[in-house]
Amino acid sequence: MSNKRNPQKIVAIFGITVTAGLFIFFMFFSPGRLETAKAVQENFADSTKQGNETMKSENEWEQCLTPEEYRVLREKGTERAFTGKFYKHSDKGTYVCAGCNAELFPSGTKFDSGTGWPSFWAPTENAAVELREDKSYGMKRTEVVCAKCKGHLGHVFEDGPQPTNLRYCINSVSLGFKAEGDTTIVK
Numbered sequence: 001m002s003n004k005r006n007p008q009k010i011v012a013i014f015g016i017t018v019t020a021g022l023f024i025f026f027m028f029f030s031p032g033r034l035e036t037a038k039a040v041q042e043n044f045a046d047s048t049k050q051g052n053e054t055m056k057s058e059n060e061w062e063q064c065l066t067p068e069e070y071r072v073l074r075e076k077g078t079e080r081a082f083t084g085k086f087y088k089h090s091d092k093g094t095y096v097c098a099g100c101n102a103e104l105f106p107s108g109t110k111f112d113s114g115t116g117w118p119s120f121w122a123p124t125e126n127a128a129v130e131l132r133e134d135k136s137y138g139m140k141r142t143e144v145v146c147a148k149c150k151g152h153l154g155h156v157f158e159d160g161p162q163p164t165n166l167r168y169c170i171n172s173v174s175l176g177f178k179a180e181g182d183t184t185i186v187k
């Protein structure tokens with residue numbers, strides 16, 4: 001090997017640097033759709049601050065949730081990928097919050113993301129979920145919580161399908177399901 005500068009190598013290094021730079025830029029600074037979704041939902045959250053009749057103390061939550069539901073909903077845990085009961089679920093109906101039964105996601109926005117968790121491109125309406133900054137584990141993510149009981153549902157990412165390009169990645173444990181034309185909630 002010579003010490004002479006190899007132009008191809010320089011071009012390759014330059015290309016990699018630029019690509020990595022752009023990737024980091026879009027990872028951390030891209031405003032776009034997620035910001036819009038956040039703004040809409042923050043406005044809604046402000047307008048519905050009263051009437052949180054389902055708010056319970058952590059002790060009360062511990063009494064009424066299963067240990068796994070408590071770990072995910074109240075302690076922001078994550079179920080193991082590909083193990084959740086709703087991962088492959090494709091019935092028509094509405095997914096509700098496992099903590100307070102609030103309607104969260106219509107089955108029509110569910111899609112197979114291949115990630116191992118139920119994935120949706122939109123909640124039922126802006127009322128259903130609230131978005132929060134999550135800087136845990138050295139990552140910058142957007143947490144999704146139930147707007148009514150504030151239970152942890154999962155995270156939202158900007159790599160979903162049309163029309164929103166959003167992917168709400170939700171734990172099955174945080175969800176219940178109401179089949180179309182039925183009021184019974186299955187968990």
Ligand SMILES: [Zn+2]
Pocket residue numbers: 097098099100101102146147148149150151
């Ligand atoms: Zn809830």
